[in-house]
């Protein structure tokens with residue numbers, strides 16, 4: 001006491017000055033603490049009324065702790081409609097895509113998609129829609145359930161604790177066999193809280209083994225990944241441990257990775273485990289290269305099915321939302337799937353992520369206008385302009401592919417040999433992969449407009465090249481041509497004899 005008393009006089013001025021600084025510092029610290037606590041509150045404002053763990057796949061249980069997220073999650077059962085998105089009406093099942101666009105049906109001949117292929121709808125339906133599709137009239141693999149059920153506990157059980165090992169057992173099971181195990185273990189729920197959140201911390205995470213394998217192959221490649229900076233960072237390190245999205249990825253990246261567990265191109269059959277084809281990169285061409293380099297167990301080149309009319313070995317594309325988004329301006333600017341499809345909403349003092357995952361066009365105010373200052377009508381018009389152009393190109397692509405198929409059919413009719421037809425069928429494979437890529441992608445071009453247009457332009461070009469190649473083999477065409485062209489007449493010797 002006495003020591004400080006003596007010093008007091010000398011240091012009063014100094015103390016006076018520092019105290020202002022100190023008080024200010026304390027105030028700033030208090031404010032920061034307050035903000036950070038409020039942020040935490042905003043993120044996790046509930047005291048838990050029940051404990052949840054890794055095996056709790058029933059969202060209702062989690063709903064007791066996080067009722068606001070659960071309430072919005074349940075709304076995915078409500079049907080919605082936009083011009084190109086969602087699913088409207090009150091019919092039991094969404095509209096048939098293959099009836100609306102007959103070229104889709106013909107393009108899928110020889111494959112289960114020509115039997116039944118409908119509009120997607122909300123997450124609440126994913127398990128029942130999969131169980132009920134008439135594509136199930138053909139044998140389907142257990143791999144299907146990776147993206148339609150909350151099945152991680154089942155994978156762990158099948159793999160004695162190792163989820164990847166468990167998944168690798170399921171492609172050789174039938175859909176029905178695995179489905180029964182899932183139901184018997186009580187995990188017959190659509191995508192659930194535990195699939196995207198760590199039950200201890202509620203941190204976002206990815207769980208799906210096929211995503212892990214796919215993203216690790218992507219990281220290990222040297223493909224440019226401008227929209228995933230954490231992979232570049234990992235590449236600069238010692239690479240001893242494989243890239244692990246749950247520890248290496250940024251929070252922003254996780255807000256897209258959570259969706260990339262399912263909204264991707266894949267192989268899902270009995271020949272090999274569920275595969276995301278990312279070993280060469282995430283562009284359409286990289287994926288095509290991956291499949292072209294893949295062999296089936298019999299050693300032959302990979303294909304999903306043989307086209308029933310033409311015999312071409314076809315690659316079927318599946319909803320590559322994650323891959324196409326990666327090529328767009330939003331991804332490059334760090335705008336994540338969740339920014340548009342799960343925007344924040346204010347609920348009292350806290351910010352809650354809207355778990356009613358749906359078309360952002362039903363919600364432009366919260367989905368787009370947080371960043372864009374234009375009016376709602378203007379934002380809608382911009383999207384519509386992109387989608388309309390994409391739609392028209394897509395229809396032209398469909399028409400071009402049908403012309404290719406017609407030309408091949410008549411070439412066959414006029415006696416062209418399989419060897420002669422082969423080049424046209426290779427062009428069909430390329431054209432159809434590109435067309436299907438954009439048809440199966442669910443944003444009608446929005447996620448990366450220029451990339452989508454490029455892919456459709458290539459599709460149309462390949463289809464017309466294939467058509468031209470087949471037409472050269474067509475007898476009627478030949479009789480005309482053979483007068484004019486020695487090249488054609490040589491190709492047409494078979495036909496002109498008729």
Ligand code: HEC
Pocket residue numbers: 082083084085086087120256259260263321322323325330331335336337338339340341358359360361383442443444446447
């Ligand atoms: C910048 C905003 C934005 C981002 C980021 C974004 N999307 Fe979209 N998405 C849209 C818009 C706009 C549509 C078109 C909706 C429509 O036609 O009604 C759409 C459509 C979709 C659809 C079809 C929706 C429906 O109602 O049929 C799916 C599925 C989808 N996106 C998934 C994703 C995934 C997965 C990601 C991330 C990999 C993503 N989106 C990133 C804006 C975005």
Ligand code: HEC
Pocket residue numbers: 080085086087119120121122123125126127129130146147148149191195258259260261262263337338341342357358359
């Ligand atoms: C476990 C797999 C899985 C995950 C993870 C997943 N989805 Fe889906 N999503 C699906 C399936 C399957 C459907 C189609 C359901 C149906 O039609 O029955 C779907 C449908 C959708 C639709 C269409 C909704 C509508 O009303 O038409 C949108 C939009 C969508 N998902 C966006 C996302 C976004 C954004 C994320 C990440 C936050 C995400 N999904 C995560 C599997 C998944």
Ligand code: HEC
Pocket residue numbers: 116117118119120121129130133135136140141143144145146147148261262263264265266268274319440442
């Ligand atoms: C990699 C994840 C994944 C796998 C594996 C998967 N799906 Fe899906 N499925 C999705 C997503 C995402 C959607 C929603 C987007 C769409 O419909 O294009 C969807 C939509 C559907 C739909 C509703 C629309 C339609 O196509 O009629 C059905 C039915 C369906 N899947 C059945 C299956 C079957 C059968 C299998 C196995 C052959 C399967 N799915 C495998 C992710 C997957």
Ligand code: HEC
Pocket residue numbers: 042043044059062063066069070073191192193194195196197202204255258259338342351352353354355
């Ligand atoms: C398809 C993935 C997905 C599923 C399934 C999912 N969430 Fe989320 N959840 C997210 C994303 C993305 C965020 C935003 C997180 C962030 O940016 O940190 C989020 C955020 C949250 C948060 C943090 C606060 C907030 O609202 O931002 C809570 C709590 C939460 N979710 C609870 C749940 C519950 C409860 C369920 C099941 C009923 C659930 N989530 C299902 C993806 C998912």
Ligand code: HEC
Pocket residue numbers: 328329330333335339340360361364367368369370371372379382383448449450
């Ligand atoms: C988190 C911020 C953010 C959100 C949310 C967002 N955007 Fe964007 N948007 C951007 C940025 C950044 C760009 C690129 C601007 C630039 O670099 O010039 C962009 C570009 C665009 C473009 C030009 C696209 C192109 O490919 O050339 C359109 C159109 C667009 N946004 C529409 C939308 C719509 C519609 C939504 C809601 C569904 C939306 N945005 C949501 C940030 C956002």
